[in-house]
Amino acid sequence: MRYISTRGRADELDFEEAMLTGLARDGGLYVPQSFPTFSDDDIAALAGLRYEEVAFRIMQPFVGGTIDDTVLRQAIEKGYSAFRHVARAPLVQLKPGHFLLELFHGPTMAFKDFPMQVIGPLFQSVLARKHKRITIVGATSGDTGSAAIEAFRGLENVDIFILYPAGRVSDVQRRQMTTPTAANVHAVAIEGDFDVCQARLKDLFNDLEFRDEIALTAINSINWARILAQIVYYVSSAVELGAPGRTVSFTVPTGNFGDIFAGFVAKSMGLPIDRLIVATNQNDILHRCLSGHGYHTVETLPSISPSMDIQVSSNFERALFFAYDRDGRSVTHLMSTLENGGFDVPHDVLRALTDVYGSGRVSEEETRATIVRVYEETGRLICPHTAVGVRVAEDFLDPTVPMISLATAHPSKFPTAVESACGVHPPLPSLMDDLYDKPERFTQIADDTQAIQDYIRRARRQ
Ligand SMILES: *Cc1c(COP(=O)(O)O)cnc(C)c1O
Secondary structure (H helix, E strand, O other): OOEEEEOOOOEOOHHHHHHHHHHHHOOOOOOOOOOOOOOOOHHHHOOOEEEEEHHHHHHHHOOOOOOOHHHHHHHHHHHHHHOOOOOOOEEEEEEOEEEEEOOOOOOOEEEOOOHHHHHHHHHHHHHHHHOOOOOEEEEEEHHHHHHHHHHHOOOEEEEEEEEEEEEOOOHHHHHHHHHOOOOOOEEEEEOOHHHHHHHHHHHHHHHHHHHHHHOEEEEOOOOOOHHHHHHHHHHHHHHHOOOOOOOOOEEEEEOHHHHHHHHHEEEEEOOOOOEEEEEEEEHHHHHHHHOOOOOOOOOOOOOOOOHOOOOOOOHHHHHHHHHHHOHHHHHHHHOOOOHOOOOOOOHHHHHHHOOOOOOOOEEEEHHHHHHHHHHHHOOOOOHHHHHHHHHHHHHHEEEOEOOEEEEOOOOHHHHHHHHHHHHHOOOOOHHOOHHOOOOOOEEEEOHHHHHHHHHHHHHHOO
């Protein structure tokens, strides 16, 4: 399997190279040159299998011989052994025709553990074989950073730096990043919001000299390997509800568009998905865009679902690439307008997008009301991101097509928001209850690329 850049000017890579590279050298994102397809029989054969086996069968064709089957299997087994639920991604029912896919049983209680827990061991095995060391730098609105640190802490061939917006992540998210003691872990509080963190990360990648000097690698959802591991739970949940014999829809609380793009790949591989619904909070640039108002950035408003507080949704570039029928030049042109506030989407491209994706936007008030209502109706506490998804999903319910809403984080990861909405304190799962007793360790740095580079040069181990 070969991987090509959404901007059409970077070298084609194999899976292993694409994983180690992250962002393409032309500024684009890697996507598979073609999608492997699964027949109805292939899909039917997944029924009743362990999650790990489904993961192997889905991921293997994309890895395309660059990584041994045994290494891939071991990474999957090791990665998911840290989960607290034997089904890994269990489905529960909210009401007739509406299901919740619980993606928060991993070690840091958000769906990002699904990709991170697998790519940690994959990176280590590839790097050890090549006698290489790398420096991972990631930007996070909270959940990516904690999942990445958990997955990469203590790995021999990796130093990991996570840039997070100072004061804009929850206490649980921050502590999950600042309490690990491994010498290869560096939590960096940046004076700015998440978009600032992402912009500085892009600066680091666009400084090709610096990039080569420290063997800079990305594990943000721009990294294809992450998207790959997220395809699996779309497939496992659809099969659980009767695919290939029954079509399903998904609603996905969306920020950087990585999670829902994995749904698009599942659909492209032959999984019977009717609609993929993008759910946004008050930072609704994706909903406005899909409603025909163009992609125009405004100021980011802090919300109670901070992992979706974003203006520049990196993986939307991948969606645009396919909506443009893989025309890298058009994508390059659109992306170049982002610095000046955005672009309008041509009519035919918008139609290609809305053929696949629906969308909705939820206010802070409605988010809280949804947490309360789901608790009253089902006795279940949901996190604010999940509530945004559940609320949007309700507008798209169709009696003939089951809706699966992705529960992207555990409610106890956002205890203040949940408790202030419904008056009930969501307890941490028992494995995590020493989180508040451990000392924190982090470095605060201004919104300044040079200062960040200096710090990374000094702090990394090699
Ligand atoms: C990251 C995250 C999202 C958004 O996912 P994207 O892939 O960035 O669209 C939603 N909810 C939670 C809890 C997250 O951590």
